[in-house]
Amino acid sequence: MTAPSTSGTTSGGRRRSALALVLVGFVLLLTACGGLSADEGGDSASADEYTALGTGKPATEADNAALEEVPESARDAYAGFWHSTRLGPNPYADWKPSEGPWKFCYSSSYQGNTWRQEGLAVAEGILEQLDEQGLVDGEMIVSDADNNASLQATQINTMVQKGCDVVLVMQPPTVGLCNAFESAKDAGALVVVMQTGTDCTNAIQSDFGSYFAGQTSATWLVEKTGGEGTVVMCDGIPGVAAAEARQAGATQVFEEAGLTVEHITGEWTPSTIKSQMLQYLTTHPDDVAGVWDGGVCAVPVTEAFEQAGRDLPYVTGFEGACAWLANWKKTGKESIGFTQGAGQGVVEAFKVSLRMLAGQQPKLNTLLYPLPEINASNFEEFYKPEMTLSSGCNAQPLDGESVPSSYYDDLFTGGDEPATFESRLDQLPVK
Structure with missing residues (x-):
């Protein structure tokens, strides 16, 4: 299911490739000429609608007020959210998903360790299941920015140019990609940032409470x-x-x-x-x-x-x-x-994406969830004899996912029932 970022444009990509080319070119031209900064100008949302990023700082009145707006069933996962993300309204409130099948793309800031490799493998497995349901348009475009924000921005722009409907972004830097996110959103693509916070408020964030x-x-x-x-x-x-x-x-x-x-x-x-x-x-x-x-x-x-x-x-x-x-x-x-393997994060990001593709709207820009804890009381349930000091795998949740799909019911509104898939995290090799 995976193809390099040089893959040709598919039929789904053609339906908006002309618009994407214009938007990407415009953003790149402004950036090159100094008209847009890498971490500010690309965000079309009003700054006062979102809390400020305050890593290492105490909560502000705005932070506490925003926390009160989080549905009570999910509020514990949002503790200290201001250290990693900005909280506010859904930036895709006016977005209407196109009819499937959809083209999925995977932008990773770095793929140089087994944790990142697990995430990509799980994404490929989910896409295979969705493809069997007739919901996937062509092969998934994958990119690795090698921890270079400018390169990742360019790669995302290229994905938009090639007609990606959904761009899953694995752990980008906190700043530097707002322009790329904005051009993707303007072209009609859904951007879901996984496993990290961002100063950008023009993407949907799926993450655990870091x-x-x-x-x-x-x-x-x-x-x-x-x-x-x-x-x-x-x-x-x-x-x-x-x-x-x-x-x-x-x-x-x-x-x-x-x-x-x-x-x-x-x-x-x-x-x-x-x-x-x-x-x-x-x-x-x-x-x-x-x-x-x-x-x-x-x-x-x-x-x-x-x-x-x-x-x-x-x-x-x-x-x-x-x-x-x-x-x-x-x-x-x-x-x-x-249990915080990259695969778990990819599973949750797909849950969010599929809800939005089904017309559901998140109540917030950031969707946080809790992580299962491994401690002395449950160690033997997670440890397996085949695990070694050189194993590259991660322990997976005992229930097969970080949270059940119903966890998101209070965080979304409207729309239809989303497509479903099996996480298959328990099928990942222990080696």
Whole structure:
């Protein structure tokens, strides 16, 4: 189901390719001439309709007021939302979906780790099911921006030019893509940003509560360390709201507990994490009370401590990696994490997209959901003997999805019943 971004335009793409060409060219011309900034000019929504992005800052009156507008059944997942996203009305309120079949496209900011690869594999599996229902127009266009915001903006513009009806955007930078999102929306395409927040208010965001998850694991680490000593935070990719929001939640907990906080930047890449942790241990001979994992950190951090001949402190997990569970089993050192594989995020983004393609309208621009927690009480339900330290998989929710489809009932209004699919997350290989 996957094709490179150079694939030819299909029949679905032809129905608006001329308009897309004009819009994309216009946006690129203005950007080149300085008429639009990369992170401001492309957003047509009124700024005062949305809360401000306030990573690391306390809630404002506007934040609290916006939180009160969230349906009560989903409100817990929105705790600390302002650290990663802006909250306000649905920017697609006037949008009418075209009749299917639809062309789906997948824009990834980076595909260089197994977490990202899982997300794409799940998207391909869902598209196969939808294709069997006659709902897919041609092959899915896929792009990898290698953490380059300008390149990703260009790739999204190209997808619009090729007639994409739905553009699923995996973890873009917080700023830099508003113009691309706007040109896509103007061309009639639905843009759904997955697994991260964005300063742009002209796309639909599907994400878990990053801040709350970061707080939860940090609170556990404070309890295990007794609130004393130095904690090293293993941070993700700078500039990605998903990383910065969970870091903000953890930082608040550590500062309130009076712990000394140090940082390494692992960029969600094991080899980088291990190198950074080893360098830190070489230059910091004092004991480390604990290490907080911002994503993919637990195993390479453990390896670094072992290589340095240092005692292993408590190390949290985050995304529920199979290797982390194997590491937990091997060391016997209790930990905490969540089922937060990329595949889960893709499943939720497709649920949102299919509701909108069925004419349903979200009540908000941002749709957040809670993550299942993995802890000492349920570890044995998630761990499988075939999991090893080199496994590239992630533990999946015991129920097969992060939240049931009914979770979104209070977050949408109108429209018809959406198309359905099986998540098949339990069929992902454990290797």
